[in-house]
Amino acid sequence: MLELTFFNVTNGLIIGAFYALMAIGLSLILNLSGVINFAHGGFLVIGGYLAFTLRPYIGFWGALLVAPFLTAIIGFVVERLLIRRLYGRDPLYSLLLTFGLAFIIEDGTRQIWGANGLPFSVPEALMSPLSTQFFFITGYRMFMVAMVAIVVGVLFVLLRYTRIGVRIRAGTLDLETVAALGVNVRALRSLNFAVGIFLAGLAGVLAAGQIGLEPTMGDSLLMPSFIAIIVGGVGSLTGTLLGGLLIGVASGLTAVVFPSASEAIIYVMMAIVLLVRPRGLLGEEGMMS
Amino acid sequence: MKPELQKQTKQWVRAAGVAAIWAALISAPFWMPLFGGYTALGTRVLVLGLAAMSVNFLLGFTGVLSFGHAAWFGLGAYGAGFVLKWAVLSTPVAVIAGTLLGGIAGALLGALLVRRRGVYFAMVTIAFGQVFYYIAFQWSSVTGGDDGLRGFERQPLDFGAFSLDLLHNDVYFFYFALFCFAVAVTLMALILRSPFGRTMIAIRENERRARFLGIPIEFHIWAAFSLSCFFMALAGALYALLNNFADPRVFHYSLSGDFVIMAVMGGMRTFWGPLLGAIVFVVLQDYISSVTVNWMSFIGILIVLIVLFFPRGILGLIEQRRAA
Amino acid sequence: MSTLEVKNVTKRFGSLVAVRDVSMTVAKGELRAVIGPNGAGKTTFFNLVSGFFAPTAGSILFEGRDVAAFTPQERVGLGMARTFQITEIFPELTVFENVRIATEVAAGYRLRPWLSRADTAEVRHRVEETLALAALSSKANRLVGELAHGDQRAAEIAMALALKPRLLLLDEPTAGMGDQETYEITQLVRRLHKDGNLTIVLIEHDMRVVFHLADRITVLDQGSFLAEGTPQEIATNEAVQTAYLGKAA
Numbered sequence: 001m002l003e004l005t006f007f008n009v010t011n012g013l014i015i016g017a018f019y020a021l022m023a024i025g026l027s028l029i030l031n032l033s034g035v036i037n038f039a040h041g042g043f044l045v046i047g048g049y050l051a052f053t054l055r056p057y058i059g060f061w062g063a064l065l066v067a068p069f070l071t072a073i074i075g076f077v078v079e080r081l082l083i084r085r086l087y088g089r090d091p092l093y094s095l096l097l098t099f100g101l102a103f104i105i106e107d108g109t110r111q112i113w114g115a116n117g118l119p120f121s122v123p124e125a126l127m128s129p130l131s132t133q134f135f136f137i138t139g140y141r142m143f144m145v146a147m148v149a150i151v152v153g154v155l156f157v158l159l160r161y162t163r164i165g166v167r168i169r170a171g172t173l174d175l176e177t178v179a180a181l182g183v184n185v186r187a188l189r190s191l192n193f194a195v196g197i198f199l200a201g202l203a204g205v206l207a208a209g210q211i212g213l214e215p216t217m218g219d220s221l222l223m224p225s226f227i228a229i230i231v232g233g234v235g236s237l238t239g240t241l242l243g244g245l246l247i248g249v250a251s252g253l254t255a256v257v258f259p260s261a262s263e264a265i266i267y268v269m270m271a272i273v274l275l276v277r278p279r280g281l282l283g284e285e286g287m288m289s
Numbered sequence: 290m291k292p293e294l295q296k297q298t299k300q301w302v303r304a305a306g307v308a309a310i311w312a313a314l315i316s317a318p319f320w321m322p323l324f325g326g327y328t329a330l331g332t333r334v335l336v337l338g339l340a341a342m343s344v345n346f347l348l349g350f351t352g353v354l355s356f357g358h359a360a361w362f363g364l365g366a367y368g369a370g371f372v373l374k375w376a377v378l379s380t381p382v383a384v385i386a387g388t389l390l391g392g393i394a395g396a397l398l399g400a401l402l403v404r405r406r407g408v409y410f411a412m413v414t415i416a417f418g419q420v421f422y423y424i425a426f427q428w429s430s431v432t433g434g435d436d437g438l439r440g441f442e443r444q445p446l447d448f449g450a451f452s453l454d455l456l457h458n459d460v461y462f463f464y465f466a467l468f469c470f471a472v473a474v475t476l477m478a479l480i481l482r483s484p485f486g487r488t489m490i491a492i493r494e495n496e497r498r499a500r501f502l503g504i505p506i507e508f509h510i511w512a513a514f515s516l517s518c519f520f521m522a523l524a525g526a527l528y529a530l531l532n533n534f535a536d537p538r539v540f541h542y543s544l545s546g547d548f549v550i551m552a553v554m555g556g557m558r559t560f561w562g563p564l565l566g567a568i569v570f571v572v573l574q575d576y577i578s579s580v581t582v583n584w585m586s587f588i589g590i591l592i593v594l595i596v597l598f599f600p601r602g603i604l605g606l607i608e609q610r611r612a613a
Numbered sequence: 614m615s616t617l618e619v620k621n622v623t624k625r626f627g628s629l630v631a632v633r634d635v636s637m638t639v640a641k642g643e644l645r646a647v648i649g650p651n652g653a654g655k656t657t658f659f660n661l662v663s664g665f666f667a668p669t670a671g672s673i674l675f676e677g678r679d680v681a682a683f684t685p686q687e688r689v690g691l692g693m694a695r696t697f698q699i700t701e702i703f704p705e706l707t708v709f710e711n712v713r714i715a716t717e718v719a720a721g722y723r724l725r726p727w728l729s730r731a732d733t734a735e736v737r738h739r740v741e742e743t744l745a746l747a748a749l750s751s752k753a754n755r756l757v758g759e760l761a762h763g764d765q766r767a768a769e770i771a772m773a774l775a776l777k778p779r780l781l782l783l784d785e786p787t788a789g790m791g792d793q794e795t796y797e798i799t800q801l802v803r804r805l806h807k808d809g810n811l812t813i814v815l816i817e818h819d820m821r822v823v824f825h826l827a828d829r830i831t832v833l834d835q836g837s838f839l840a841e842g843t844p845q846e847i848a849t850n851e852a853v854q855t856a857y858l859g860k861a862a
Contacts, residue, residue: 100593226415
């Protein structure tokens with residue numbers, strides 16, 4: 001029983017790390033620009049498929065490095081050309097725009113790479129399990145968690161200690177003042193968006209290694225990302241990280257006792273948070289309007 | 290033209306426009322085939338148009354960004370289906386049951402949701418919609434899961450002396466749906482013209498000013514939200530009857546998105562805009578998906594274009610031209 | 614019983630003290646002006662009184678009753694109305710429609726799904742009365758968003774009036790106006806004060822307006838109370854002169 005619990009909790013943490021990666025990207029964009037990026041799952045898909053296409057030329061590690069950057073560039077272009085025009089307007093329009101983009105990306109992916117699933121193989125070295133006792137913790141899963149930990153860690157350091165990072169953080173709190181201080185807010189938003197998309201692209205490559213590629217794979221990660229943000233607290237990246245991990249672990253724990261409800265638990269958690277502490281675990285008051 | 294005369298002319302044009310719309314709706318089964326349409330398509334337009342107008346009631350007139358409104362649509366659909374499948378073989382009862390289920394659920398959950406605003410409200414409403422999607426998907430013993438709720442069909446309307454076969458006669462069902470549509474739409478119009486309706490518009494125009502006029506914002510938003518859920522659920526119930534079928538997709542946020550698109554496309558701040566948007570959307574969808582597999586890209590591109598270049602929608606543009 | 618009594622009110626935002634231990638009593642029917650250099654905490658003071666946020670310390674009594682527990686909308690119901698520094702109106706509605714909403718709320722109709730013919734006529738009558746008071750009758754059917762700045766401000770005041778308040782809070786009503794518009798608003802406020810028997814508290818920067826209208830003046834500086842008295846007393850008060858002359862604003 002204990003082993004089963006351990007298995008599921010670890011599994012939960014791994015999934016949670018994944019949710020967190022997606023949710024943090026989404027949260028970055030939401031906090032600074034007030035845009036709910038419905039196309040976030042789509043960028044995940046692009047990341048995965050780009051890695052697939054690049055792999056024969058630059059190998060797994062090359063693809064892992066390059067694909068997220070390429071995806072980020074695509075995201076940057078999208079932001080500059082399309083999303084930027086909508087910042088002054090009712091938030092409805094940017095919401096609709098990303099919604100439309102999600103459609104375009106999904107169908108586009110289907111057009112270019114076909115509707116069927118594609119395999120994405122991972123280097124032998126990563127595939128072997130950690131030990132015979134912990135056979136389920138394959139090297140790849142550890143690798144994924146390690147990647148997420150590194151990237152999120154780097155992100156947090158960048159946000160805390162670099163000038164741009166500080167500006168982004170300040171911008172989330174009070175964009176007007178930041179602009180008044182002479183910071184180029186438009187460029188900041190574009191960069192911030194690109195960073196968020198980078199995370200999505202990376203998630204795509206990692207996911208591809210785990211579950212292969214499919215045009216609709218982004219969808220199933222979008223909702224947990226939303227919930228991670230709601231649970232963890234609007235406006236707080238640490239909260240989002242925490243939220244992602246929490247719902248992942250909760251999902252894992254539930255799988256021990258009640259396997260079919262492991263997906264439902266994250267919705268239950270959202271409902272509880274909304275009832276008991278609407279601003280989320282680490283959310284700040286007044287971030288809601 | 291003198292202001293008074295101008296105002297009166299405007300009112301006449303408006304009344305004529307509304308009369309034309311009703312005339313077109315009432316006679317639809319007769320002129321639609323001339324354009325390659327068929328009655329069931331007209332019913333579909335009515336139902337989706339009602340849904341779009343319900344979203345607009347909240348979005349266009351109160352300024353509240355609810356992007357998960359399909360939740361109430363779905364509850365209306367499943368509610369009607371459940372009643373017909375397990376309770377009473379009566380079309381009116383099914384419709385009322387579905388409407389009540391979605392409306393009451395919306396009113397209850399709405400109390401939780403209205404504490405937030407703007408994009409955060411949108412996020413929470415989307416997530417809630419997905420909860421229902423998930424339940425409909427998983428609880429297959431009750432809901433039929435991914436295959437959907439089947440085994441029910443619309444029942445004839447029994448008026449004692451005669452009965453109308455709604456199931457086999459598309460035209461009869463169209464008029465039944467039109468009747469429900471008319472009731473809902475008339476109620477909507479009355480509400481929007483009432484003092485309460487004006488507070489909704491006030492909240493949209495300037496929430497702070499509305500608050501400082503003494504309007505309790507959260508309560509009014511909740512009331513508007515709840516009303517829109519009832520209308521939405523009615524549309525859902527009719528939808529289930531139209532198809533004799535309901536599946537989890539009626540809860541999915543992409544359907545919510547479709548309704549919002551219809552409202553924006555037709556003209557978000559206008560009353561009849563969403564119906565127009567629904568017509569365009571349904572016709573396009575029908576046509577495009579028969580021509581190409583890539584209708585998703587097409588809709589996506591259309592959405593992007595509308596948002597960037599035609600945010601006021603068709604009727605919105607027309608009204609702007611006339612005012613200028 | 615005074616209309617407004619503010620007792621030792623302080624407002625802190627983190628480590629920033631916007632209003633520090635300010636007290637003020639405004640008698641019924643008085644027109645009080647609140648002045649002070651920029652950053653004196655005047656608007657924060659209004660926000661406290663109208664319920665925008667709660668004081669960190671101190672109490673606010675409206676007609677003898679502590680209003681701490683009342684939300685802004687509830688305070689309107691108690692008899693307070695305010696205008697804002699940046700005019701808050703419903704831009705895409707006509708002047709008539711703007712005032713109508715205020716009138717209907719004041720009449721208790723805000724939840725009514727339907728209005729009888731008689732009631733509709735009554736509301737119309739009241740709106741027209743209010744518009745006449747604010748000298749906006751000729752502009753009733755214009756969109757407020759399209760009006761000149763001065764007229765927009767008058768419309769906002771009309772909306773506040775429609776609420777039949779006993780205390781009217783005006784935040785810099787002549788801000789950004791030229792001489793003619795300033796004159797018209799000043800006349801409007803004076804009329805309201807004399808004819809409407811209203812208690813009015815006014816934040817103003819334009820000293821001509823202040824000295825023309827005020828019964829008494831309270832001076833704030835850097836969030837603290839500096840002086841209070843008749844216009845005559847304030848005009849000759851040294852501390853006040855230093856506060857104004859000593860600041861670049």
